[in-house]
Amino acid sequence: MTALGKVVRTTAFKLSVIYFVVFSVFAVAFVLYLSWSTNTLLESQLKETIETEIRGLAEQGRSGGLAAIFQTIEQRSHSPGASLYLITDVNGRILTGNISQVPADLFERSGMGMITVPYERNLGEGPRHLAMVQVLRLPGGFWMLVGRDIGEREEFRQIIGRALIWAVALLIGLALVSWFFVSRRVLKRIDSVAATSRRIMAGDLTRRLEVTGTGDEFDRLANSLNAMLERIEHLLVQLRNVSDNIAHDLKTPLTRLRNRVESALAGPPSDETYRAALVSTIEESDRLIQTFNALLMIARIEAGPPEGAMTEVEAGAIVRDVAELYEPVAEEQGVELEAVTPEPVTLMANRELLGQALANLIDNAIKHGLPAGADRQLRIVMSTAEEHGRLVLRVADNGVGIPEADRARVLERFVRLEKSRSTAGSGLGLSLVNAVVAFHNGTIELADNAPGLSVTIRIPIAPET
Numbered sequence: 001m002t003a004l005g006k007v008v009r010t011t012a013f014k015l016s017v018i019y020f021v022v023f024s025v026f027a028v029a030f031v032l033y034l035s036w037s038t039n040t041l042l043e044s045q046l047k048e049t050i051e052t053e054i055r056g057l058a059e060q061g062r063s064g065g066l067a068a069i070f071q072t073i074e075q076r077s078h079s080p081g082a083s084l085y086l087i088t089d090v091n092g093r094i095l096t097g098n099i100s101q102v103p104a105d106l107f108e109r110s111g112m113g114m115i116t117v118p119y120e121r122n123l124g125e126g127p128r129h130l131a132m133v134q135v136l137r138l139p140g141g142f143w144m145l146v147g148r149d150i151g152e153r154e155e156f157r158q159i160i161g162r163a164l165i166w167a168v169a170l171l172i173g174l175a176l177v178s179w180f181f182v183s184r185r186v187l188k189r190i191d192s193v194a195a196t197s198r199r200i201m202a203g204d205l206t207r208r209l210e211v212t213g214t215g216d217e218f219d220r221l222a223n224s225l226n227a228m229l230e231r232i233e234h235l236l237v238q239l240r241n242v243s244d245n246i247a248h249d250l251k252t253p254l255t256r257l258r259n260r261v262e263s264a265l266a267g268p269p270s271d272e273t274y275r276a277a278l279v280s281t282i283e284e285s286d287r288l289i290q291t292f293n294a295l296l297m298i299a300r301i302e303a304g305p306p307e308g309a310m311t312e313v314e315a316g317a318i319v320r321d322v323a324e325l326y327e328p329v330a331e332e333q334g335v336e337l338e339a340v341t342p343e344p345v346t347l348m349a350n351r352e353l354l355g356q357a358l359a360n361l362i363d364n365a366i367k368h369g370l371p372a373g374a375d376r377q378l379r380i381v382m383s384t385a386e387e388h389g390r391l392v393l394r395v396a397d398n399g400v401g402i403p404e405a406d407r408a409r410v411l412e413r414f415v416r417l418e419k420s421r422s423t424a425g426s427g428l429g430l431s432l433v434n435a436v437v438a439f440h441n442g443t444i445e446l447a448d449n450a451p452g453l454s455v456t457i458r459i460p461i462a463p464e465t
């Protein structure tokens, strides 16, 4: 593309051309209208003056005859002014008046009312002027002409013409200036956006678009694009962490599995050893499958709600069901499990997912709540309540709790605290709870139950439309 072609294709150039054309059309139309209306006004004034004069002369003709008209014209011709007079005889010979030259065919055109003709004054040799005249036939074959110079009007027309040329010149100037500014200020920023996005595409995800702080359209655009970039970066980092974690967390059990089989094969052949190796292989595989299932479930929940995912549910009933389900385990572990559901709370939600989330929280409390051999009994309280149009689901235990610094972290995938290394698990339980909460547009809060952990989930009862 040539340099000129590049310039012509810019928005700034197109905008400037559009401005220029629109303004020019308006300016020309305005000036033309102004000159037209002024012209008509001047012309009608001229005509009226001439008509008044003729009426005056006719009046004199009636009272004093031709002689009076001749005399008056003779007199007026010698006084200065813009009025023009002429009286000729039948042959066109000038008898009196202040005009020395008129077009030869003037008297043949005399029936046309007021006409514009060139003339020459007899006082002083000036250039030819234009006049508006009325020609009348007097008794006895005489011709009389009364008129007025229209030089003023011509001058006015010239002024308007000049003004028009200046206006258009000014507009071209303004268009150039606006083009300059638009291209300098606007296109520069667009170029910077383009340059930054190229750099981001090249792999520098930490880069952000420039925000000048003026709050203009570009700032707003840059802000939302930056927010988008922030989100993308966050997701990418998360994705990277997840894949790192998956690689790491699955590598360990897979290596363990392989090593066990290998050592069983390396020892002396015995059915017993083989059987034990196979059993532990199945157990390890089951755990792997569980981890995969949990990961898949989280991914599926995060992908969004499938058709018919939400039904009308009563939260209290779900809590009581989960409590019933965990009752045998709790009893076996010597854990007190209580469900507090004072009044029904009905909302649109997914029963299975809510149940799964509650189950994960109870599972955690039982598993991580108290270390083996603790001197007190673990007590878990599940409760439902309605508060400000939201369902409040709480699972609280009186165990060791989670230090404040770790509360946000444990919601992430594969995060397990140091103290839990000895227990089985993949660190996906709370991630799933978090995904379920997000799925329901809710919030989750981990707090100190003094002692223990209290997890509070708040879900809006009226679904957001």
Ligand SMILES: Nc1ncnc2c1ncn2[C@@H]1O[C@H](COP(=O)(O)OP(=O)(O)OP(=O)(O)O)[C@@H](O)[C@H]1O
Pocket (backbone or CB within 6 Å): 360, 364, 365, 366, 367, 368, 369, 397, 399, 400, 401, 402, 410, 415, 416, 417, 418, 419, 420, 424, 425, 426, 427, 428, 429, 430, 431, 453
């Ligand atoms: N009620 C609790 N009391 C004390 N610590 C807890 C409690 N719940 C969770 N934690 C801590 O948070 C960590 C993350 O919990 P999460 O449920 O995500 O994983 P997990 O229970 O270790 O494994 P999984 O649930 O996948 O079997 C746990 O490893 C534990 O250290």
Ligand SMILES: [Mg+2]
Pocket (backbone or CB within 6 Å): 360, 363, 364, 425, 428, 429, 430
């Ligand atoms: Mg768990």
